[in-house]
Amino acid sequence: MIDPVNADLGDPVTDDALPPRDAEPADSDSGREGVRLPLLRPGLLSEEQREVYEAVTGGPRRDGPSPIRYMDDEGRLLGPFNAMLYSPAVGMPLQELGAALRFRTAFTKRECEIAILVVAAGHRAPYEWYAHERIGRRAGLTEDELDALRTGVAPMLADVRERVVYEAARQMVVDGDLSDPVYAEAVATLGRAAVVELVAIVGYYSALALQMRVFRVGLPEGEPEPRWGQDA
16 A cells, blocks of 8 residues: 555656646546546646645645555555545645544544444445544444444444443434434533534534435455445
């Protein structure tokens, strides 16, 4: 797997050498069946696109070896990140929000990954599940907990905060809202600031799931499709 920190970004190119904003690079994978946004090559990025690229491949996401593949062997971004390059004005704040939600909230790593995995399973988002199953395992989620989350079964969680995070995230994904009892329990257990953060986590990763569905984003080569449960 390529090291995202030391990936070859290619030689700088002049503005005259860049393709039109909406053009597909001639050597892209645009001919692959189902692909709607061809993967952009690092050497063909504009200055604004390169800033997004470097923000994604650097920052807090570069802290240690990554358990996931978010770029291919040519340095092209995978998952939701390739789409961010197409509109840097939106892509930059979008990736910044993602970094804030993963690394700067009041939640533990386990709590955060429980919420994200509920979203991934609820929206049947293969790449989102692929990535956060691995991140969640590193954060300490067990195989039984991961299997339950993937199939839509309530995991056996001993920690009361984790149970509230699961229940609140699940209800938001299924119902698009929080009932008064669940909201009151979440505020009492987590605090109002954390509830705001949890709503943002569910909303952000739901948006990424929609984006990847619309653009037909698949899994890294060789990765199996998740086996969803009937209620996931």
